[in-house]
Amino acid sequence: MRTLKHSRQRESIKNCLMQRTDHPTADMLYLSIREEFPNISLGTVYRNLKLLSELGEITRFSCGDGSEHFDYRTEPHYHFICKTCGAVYDMPAEIVRDTSELLTAQPPGRVDSHTVFFYGECKTCQQKKS
Amino acid sequence: MRTLKHSRQRESIKNCLMQRTDHPTADMLYLSIREEFPNISLGTVYRNLKLLSELGEITRFSCGDGSEHFDYRTEPHYHFICKTCGAVYDMPAEIVRDTSELLTAQPPGRVDSHTVFFYGECKTCQQKKS
DNA sequence: GTCCCTGCAAATCCTTTGCACTCCT
DNA sequence: AGGAGTGCAAAGGATTTGCAGGGAC
Numbered sequence: 001m002r003t004l005k006h007s008r009q010r011e012s013i014k015n016c017l018m019q020r021t022d023h024p025t026a027d028m029l030y031l032s033i034r035e036e037f038p039n040i041s042l043g044t045v046y047r048n049l050k051l052l053s054e055l056g057e058i059t060r061f062s063c064g065d066g067s068e069h070f071d072y073r074t075e076p077h078y079h080f081i082c083k084t085c086g087a088v089y090d091m092p093a094e095i096v097r098d099t100s101e102l103l104t105a106q107p108p109g110r111v112d113s114h115t116v117f118f119y120g121e122c123k124t125c126q127q128k129k130s
Numbered sequence: 131m132r133t134l135k136h137s138r139q140r141e142s143i144k145n146c147l148m149q150r151t152d153h154p155t156a157d158m159l160y161l162s163i164r165e166e167f168p169n170i171s172l173g174t175v176y177r178n179l180k181l182l183s184e185l186g187e188i189t190r191f192s193c194g195d196g197s198e199h200f201d202y203r204t205e206p207h208y209h210f211i212c213k214t215c216g217a218v219y220d221m222p223a224e225i226v227r228d229t230s231e232l233l234t235a236q237p238p239g240r241v242d243s244h245t246v247f248f249y250g251e252c253k254t255c256q257q258k259k260s
Numbered sequence: 261g262t263c264c265c266t267g268c269a270a271a272t273c274c275t276t277t278g279c280a281c282t283c284c285t
Numbered sequence: 286a287g288g289a290g291t292g293c294a295a296a297g298g299a300t301t302t303g304c305a306g307g308g309a310c
Contacts, residue, residue, distance in 0.1 A: 003263085003264080003310095005308080005309050006310090007264085008308095009265080010265085040266085041266070041268065043269090046301070047266085062194075067299060119191075133285095134289080135289050136285090138283095140290085155274095156274085171293065176274090177290080178290090196274070198275085
């Protein structure tokens with residue numbers, strides 16, 4: 001296991017992600033962080049987001065728009081992603097039946113917090129169509 | 131609404147996807163279909179997969195490995211994706227509490243079949259680590 | 261001093277697109 | 286004939302990576 005050293009850039013990326021609730025992409029985050037670190041590079045943002053998600057400190061997910069989105073929430077919750085407008089809503093964890101069932105079910109495994117995604121169409125978009 | 135014309139290539143892509151249970155990527159599908167249509171191009175595969183998913187005939191999803199995966203199953207079911215080995219398992223729809231709850235819950239919407247994803251670690255990978 | 265981390269730019273990977281031509285209907 | 290669909294290659298966008306210099310311990 002590699003030893004991490006402190007880095008102001010990484011710290012800033014974590015803080016920035018913690019403060020936002022909009023599940024930003026790497027590029028959106030990059031634009032924000034540039035206000036504090038005008039010289040930070042996009043590569044550094046990507047490198048740290050990858051590192052943090054491998055450490056399990058953040059979650060990454062695709063919402064079908066071609067780029068990855070990131071999330072820092074620490075309480076267990078799931079996501080609802082509207083395929084029409086791209087909006088991302090947080091969902092209560094209780095919507096899924098006891099996940100320990102998964103351990104004994106035939107497709108086996110442990111489900112990580114933050115990593116359950118529902119894709120569909122949100123009410124707002126449904127109403128626009130009718 | 132545009133009018134579809136028959137195409138042997140598209141037919142072959144659909145058949146191929148129907149016969150497989152491994153949730154292939156565009157490239158994996160391309161390699162298979164080349165055996166029947168040696169001249170088919172990757173662009174055609176992408177074009178048709180995009181078309182079919184827009185028509186709702188197939189589902190596309192990301193499993194964190196950088197490329198999109200496709201699925202043709204018609205019965206409602208969900209996916210469990212192992213973040214360690216990348217395996218994709220089909221999950222029974224009953225694992226989620228009545229999705230009509232979603233219609234009245236505060237983050238609103240209709241969840242599409244095939245579009246619920248659980249990410250975690252499968253039993254096999256868990257055991258390898260212990 | 262050592263080794264991790266950064267900025268920069270080039271490279272890579274996946275997916276989409278423009279164009280001329282072919283195949284349906 | 287008309288317009289979708291195709292193959293090919295180039296373009297586009299997102300993410301990763303190599304390298305030389307800077308910073309943490």
